Amino acid sequence: xxxxxxxxxxxxxxxxxxxxxxxxxxxxxxxxxxxxxxxxxxxxxxxxxxxxxxxxxxxxxxxxxxxxxxxxxxxxxxxxxxxxxxxxxxxxxxxxxxxxxxxxxxxxxxxxxxxxxxxxxxxxxxxxxxxxxxxxxxxxxxxxxxxxxxxxxxxxxxxxxxxxxxxxxxxxxxxxxxxxxxxxxxxxxxxxxxxxxxxxxxxxxxxxxxxxxxxxxxxxxxxxxxxxxxxxxxxxxxxxxxxxxxxxxxxxxxxxxxxxxxxxxxxxxxxxxxxxxxxxxxxxxxxxxxxxxxxxxxxxxxxxxxxxxxxxxxxxxxxxxxxxxxxxxxxxxxxxxxxxxxxxxxxxxxxxxxxxxxxxxxxxxxxxxxxxxxxxxxxxxxxxxxxxxxxxxxxxxxxxxxxxxxxxxxxxxxxxxxxxxxxxxxxxxxxxxxxxxxxxxxxxxxxxxxxxxxxxxxxxxxxxxxxxxxxxxxxxxxxxxxxxxxxxxxxxxxxxxxxxxxxxxxxxxxxxxxxxxxxxx
Numbered sequence: 001x002x003x004x005x006x007x008x009x010x011x012x013x014x015x016x017x018x019x020x021x022x023x024x025x026x027x028x029x030x031x032x033x034x035x036x037x038x039x040x041x042x043x044x045x046x047x048x049x050x051x052x053x054x055x056x057x058x059x060x061x062x063x064x065x066x067x068x069x070x071x072x073x074x075x076x077x078x079x080x081x082x083x084x085x086x087x088x089x090x091x092x093x094x095x096x097x098x099x100x101x102x103x104x105x106x107x108x109x110x111x112x113x114x115x116x117x118x119x120x121x122x123x124x125x126x127x128x129x130x131x132x133x134x135x136x137x138x139x140x141x142x143x144x145x146x147x148x149x150x151x152x153x154x155x156x157x158x159x160x161x162x163x164x165x166x167x168x169x170x171x172x173x174x175x176x177x178x179x180x181x182x183x184x185x186x187x188x189x190x191x192x193x194x195x196x197x198x199x200x201x202x203x204x205x206x207x208x209x210x211x212x213x214x215x216x217x218x219x220x221x222x223x224x225x226x227x228x229x230x231x232x233x234x235x236x237x238x239x240x241x242x243x244x245x246x247x248x249x250x251x252x253x254x255x256x257x258x259x260x261x262x263x264x265x266x267x268x269x270x271x272x273x274x275x276x277x278x279x280x281x282x283x284x285x286x287x288x289x290x291x292x293x294x295x296x297x298x299x300x301x302x303x304x305x306x307x308x309x310x311x312x313x314x315x316x317x318x319x320x321x322x323x324x325x326x327x328x329x330x331x332x333x334x335x336x337x338x339x340x341x342x343x344x345x346x347x348x349x350x351x352x353x354x355x356x357x358x359x360x361x362x363x364x365x366x367x368x369x370x371x372x373x374x375x376x377x378x379x380x381x382x383x384x385x386x387x388x389x390x391x392x393x394x395x396x397x398x399x400x401x402x403x404x405x406x407x408x409x410x411x412x413x414x415x416x417x418x419x420x421x422x423x424x425x426x427x428x429x430x431x432x433x434x435x436x437x438x439x440x441x442x443x444x445x446x447x448x449x450x451x452x453x454x455x456x457x458x459x460x461x462x463x464x465x466x467x468x469x470x471x472x473x474x475x476x477x478x479x480x481x482x483x484x485x486x487x488x489x490x491x492x493x494x495x496x497x498x499x500x501x502x503x504x505x506x507x508x509x510x511x512x513x514x515x516x517x518x519x520x521x
Contacts, residue, residue, distance in 0.1 A: 021045045028240040037063040051079040069095040077262050085113040095272040101132035103156040103272045113261050115173045118165030122268045126156045138356035139278035140348050145296040149350040151280030157273045159188030173257045176208035193275045198228030216244035289347040289355050298323030305330040322363035331372040336379040343386035364388040374402040381408040394421040405432040417444045424451045431458040439466045446473035458484035465513050470498035479504045
């Protein structure tokens with residue numbers, strides 16, 4: 001057979017007698033607005049003749065969000081005398097999502113390619129388990145006196161997509177470089193999640209026969225854009241290099257434009273599509289992660305102070321969430337071992353055994369001109385977390401919180417305010433306490449003319465007073481910390497601040513309390 005001339009190159013008879021289509025590796029990078037991906041693929045002809053090609057395609061992909069995916073596919077393409085290449089593909093896909101879950105699906109695709117036009121469509125069919133738990137997405141919300149829990153889940157989605165492509169007539173069809181434009185769309189769906197539907201646009205420029213590689217090489221670059229409501233807009237800049245596995249083109253011959261299209265990359269969605277969120281069934285959480293019972297009390301659930309005290313007694317040694325502002329006219333009494341939470345984060349457990357962080361805010365107990373000097377009475381091993389407690393009175397000696405003669409009381413992240421117009425005012429009274437912890441609070445005491453005290457801790461043992469903000473206001477004496485008997489402080493008692501005042505101890509304490517502006521003692 002006589003040689004065939006291609007410009008200055010000559011294809012010899014041995015090349016013409018070799019297989020028309022050979023194996024190759026594709027390496028692709030996609031730099032995106034939301035994430036970036038890398039891909040490697042192996043294309044291997046299995047059976048072929050002059051116009052039909054049966055092939056296998058193996059691909060692996062990873063992204064910078066810890067997602068991984070592998071695809072194994074079989075495809076067939078046939079060149080028709082009409083000038084169209086018709087084909088179909090079937091893939092098995094397996095993906096590890098960014099949440100560490102594994103999903104499987106089958107992809108079925110069809111395509112029709114001509115010199116100037118591309119038509120493609122794919123269907124994506126999930127296989128195996130479509131729902132995986134994602135505990136990081138568990139949600140808990142407070143509505144009235146009910147704590148609602150919904151488990152976090154990731155759900156794989158079925159769907160389909162398609163596109164139409166057009167060769168921009170900048171170059172002749174026979175030239176080894178071409179520009180193509182594509183427009184299409186996609187639709188994915190699953191139970192209990194919002195559909196993912198939107199347009200997709202692509203542009204690609206391809207160079208066949210890369211100068212520094214052998215016959216069958218290809219380099220292409222382009223861009224992609226898509227938009228849907230759940231994920232928003234995403235854009236990519238792409239680059240792909242094909243490396244033939246026939247050494248220096250051995251056994252290969254030059255191909256016509258439509259013959260080259262027989263080994264075009266299979267175009268399909270880059271992922272097994274999934275959505276993650278709090279999609280689980282609604283449950284009612286009634287306990288904390290460590291098994292303590294949860295009770296919710298708010299202003300609408302208690303008629304008066306007696307009802308509040310009755311509810312606290314019924315709750316017992318549990319965690320009680322105080323919602324909203326509750327006005328009281330008598331002393332409020334905690335139960336030994338009880339925790340009151342007004343704001344902050346609580347880890348709750350659902351009846352199904354899953355956990356979520358519940359964020360609460362706004363809990364407040366406020367007393368005005370009540371008969372008793374104390375707003376809140378704490379008992380052994382009680383905790384006050386994120387609460388606002390205030391007491392405003394006139395002439396009785398006014399205290400926000402009383403924890404005298406207790407063991408294991410903790411007051412954290414709370415705002416305690418006391419005001420008395422004519423007599424002394426105290427934010428916390430904790431004389432005779434053991435292992436008291438007062439940390440990260442805002443403590444305010446004010447009076448018109450009488451003495452104000454931030455904390456009174458006479459005869460207290462191993463008290464920890466740390467990182468509190470004191471605010472004292474009066475025309476009389478301002479005492480930040482007062483000890484009328486022998487008192488000892490834990491070495492962690494540091495980091496406090498005050499706007500004014502000094503510490504007073506009738507007897508020298510053991511240890512000290514650290515302030516940024518005063519010495520105590």
